[in-house]
Amino acid sequence: MSEVRQGPLAGVRVLELAGLAPGPFAGMMLADHGAEVLRVDRVKAVSDRPRTDVMDRGKRTIGLDLKAAEGVAAFKELARHADVVIEVFRPGVAERLGIGPDDLLAVNERLVYGRMTGWGQDGPLAPRAGHDIDYIAISGILSMLGRAGDKPTPPINILGDFAGGGLMLAYGVLLALFERERTGKGRVIDAAMVDGAAILFSMFYHAVQSGFWGPRGTNLLDTGAPQYDTYETADGRFVAVGALEPQFWDAMVTLMGLTDLPDRNDSSQWPALKARLAAEFRTRTRAEWEAIFEGSDACVSPVLSMDEAAAHPHNVARGSFTEVGDVRQPLPAPRLLGTPAPDLSPATRLTDLSGWGLSQEDADKLRDQGVLA
Numbered sequence: 001m002s003e004v005r006q007g008p009l010a011g012v013r014v015l016e017l018a019g020l021a022p023g024p025f026a027g028m029m030l031a032d033h034g035a036e037v038l039r040v041d042r043v044k045a046v047s048d049r050p051r052t053d054v055m056d057r058g059k060r061t062i063g064l065d066l067k068a069a070e071g072v073a074a075f076k077e078l079a080r081h082a083d084v085v086i087e088v089f090r091p092g093v094a095e096r097l098g099i100g101p102d103d104l105l106a107v108n109e110r111l112v113y114g115r116m117t118g119w120g121q122d123g124p125l126a127p128r129a130g131h132d133i134d135y136i137a138i139s140g141i142l143s144m145l146g147r148a149g150d151k152p153t154p155p156i157n158i159l160g161d162f163a164g165g166g167l168m169l170a171y172g173v174l175l176a177l178f179e180r181e182r183t184g185k186g187r188v189i190d191a192a193m194v195d196g197a198a199i200l201f202s203m204f205y206h207a208v209q210s211g212f213w214g215p216r217g218t219n220l221l222d223t224g225a226p227q228y229d230t231y232e233t234a235d236g237r238f239v240a241v242g243a244l245e246p247q248f249w250d251a252m253v254t255l256m257g258l259t260d261l262p263d264r265n266d267s268s269q270w271p272a273l274k275a276r277l278a279a280e281f282r283t284r285t286r287a288e289w290e291a292i293f294e295g296s297d298a299c300v301s302p303v304l305s306m307d308e309a310a311a312h313p314h315n316v317a318r319g320s321f322t323e324v325g326d327v328r329q330p331l332p333a334p335r336l337l338g339t340p341a342p343d344l345s346p347a348t349r350l351t352d353l354s355g356w357g358l359s360q361e362d363a364d365k366l367r368d369q370g371v372l373a
Contacts, residue, residue, distance in 0.1 A: 005058075006340040007034020008292040009276075012083045012177065013356075015040060015075075016059070019088030021132075021157065022193065023116045024055035027086055027165030030173065032332035032342050038356065039347060040064050040075070046373040047189035050346035054329045058343045060350035063373030066370070071371045072098045074358060079104045083174055083352075083356040084112045090129075091121045101188045112176040116169050120192030132160030135193040139164075141201050148217030148224060164196025220244070223290075226273040227264060230303060237286035239301040241277070252298035256280055349373075 004010070009030055015095050016027040018041035031037040039051075039061040046063030065071040076099070081084055085104060094100040094115075101113045118135045120127040125138070133154045137144045146153035169191035176187040207213035218224040227243045243249040253261060261276060262269035281289065286302050293300045304312060310328055311322040322329055325346045332342050353363050366372035 001270050005034045005036050005343060007032075007342060008336060008339060010034040012036065013081065014038065014084040014086060014173075015078055015082045015089055018042070018045070019116070020131040021055075021161040022165030022191075023086050023088035023156040024053070024170065025162050026116065026173070026191075027059060028055045028057060028113070029167065029170040029332075030084070032344075033336065033339075034342070036060075038062065038078070038082075038350060040066075040078075043370060043373040046349060048349055050325060050326050050348050052325045052346045055326060056319045056347035057324060057329070058345065059141070059347040061347045062350055062353070064095050066099065068369075068371050070369060074362075074366055074372065075099050076104065077109050077357045078353070079111060080107045081355075082108065082111060083177065084114060086116065086169065086173075087113045088116045090124050090256050091117065105188075107188060109179060109185050112173055112180065112189065113186065114169050114176075114189040114191060116165060116174050118165075118193045120195060121190045125194075132157035132165075132193065135164070136197045139198040139201075141173050141197050144201070144204070144216050144222065146216050146222075151218065152216065156292075159200065160193040160197050163199075163200055165191065167192040168196035168199075171199040186209065224267075225276055228271055229274065231278055231281035233284060233286040233289060234282055235285040235287075239281060239286060239289055240301045240303050242301075244299070248297055248299045252293075252300055254298060255292050255298055271278065273292040290336060 012035040014027060014030055014035050015036050016023060016039045018039055027037045037059040039056065039059045041061060041063050043063035043065050046061055051061060063268055064075060066075060104111055104113060115121060119128065134160050141159060142152045142154060145155060172189040172191050176189060180186055198249040204213055211221055221228055223229045227241060227249055230238045230240050232238055242254045258280060262273045263348040264273055290302050309315060315321060319331065323329055324344045354360060365373060
């Protein structure tokens with residue numbers, strides 16, 4: 001039988017079809033809070049070696065040939081005993097395999113069917129290939145990211161894949177599960193990264209249309225302003241400055257010993273003010289600046305590497321990072337105080353599927369046929 005998990009999502013069963021980035025991230029977010037997530041991969045991709053990818057933590061895994069009729073029948077049986085399916089194919093693929101929403105809701109009307117794509121289930125781009133950079137480009141968001149006079153700069157694949165994709169899908173799953181308590185029926189979720197990326201920028205739509213927010217790299221929060229940027233230190237490292245409010249700015253420049261500065265409220269003076277700050281920050285090492293700003297409200301922080309972040313006193317005090325299978329990783333967020341510690345163990349193969357409706361006899365038969373691993 002499947003193991004008993006703890007947390008607010010304990011008892012929720014999730015079938016996660018293996019995919020890249022946003023799908024596994026959504027599954028991780030659910031597993032982190034107690035959901036029983038069964039990752040379904042290709043038969044040849046599954047072995048007894050634990051999967052140490054952070055996004056696979058707390059899950060179990062099987063291999064299933066969904067191009068075989070027997071594999072599809074087995075998946076339907078798993079779905080009969082599931083609460084959620086996470087599907088990551090291009091539109092129409094799941095239907096052609098026989099595991100689309102209509103196919104699975106026919107065997108389990110309470111099923112929440114989460115569809116994760118870049119372009120969504122409809123629209124002229126729906127059948128096309130794409131990646132995070134394409135989705136945030138079409139959403140309009142990429143045009144806003146970068147320094148003044150330079151080309152748009154994608155923030156790796158955080159905005160589309162993870163914030164606008166996987167996290168939005170996990171949120172949609174929770175909405176549908178909550179609704180199911182009232183209606184008794186599941187729902188299909190169309191989670192598109194192009195939509196998710198766009199809504200993340202809700203704060204800026206009116207500002208752009210009113211003219212308050214100008215071209216990229218010229219505004220308060222996009223490296224245009226001197227009070228919100230990074231600066232190099234004497235040792236080639238960097239500090240992050242977020243001294244937006246006047247009291248924080250005053251604390252910073254006072255500790256730096258700066259006087260007779262250009263008016264920061266006059267954007268025409270921003271280049272000159274940035275030059276003054278840059279020159280001053282280069283006079284000391286990052287560690288020296290950390291000591292100067294220690295205990296203040298100057299809103300100046302060291303730009304830490306990922307290794308340094310794990311050792312920072314604040315993160316250590318909060319226990320923000322842990323090691324699982326020799327892989328350092330962040331603890332689940334957000335924290336739900338008073339809940340049991342989550343199971344973050346690497347994903348391992350699940351051999352006993354009786355708790356998911358497949359008897360040992362049926363499972364052995366599928367393994368003999370090469371349909372199940």
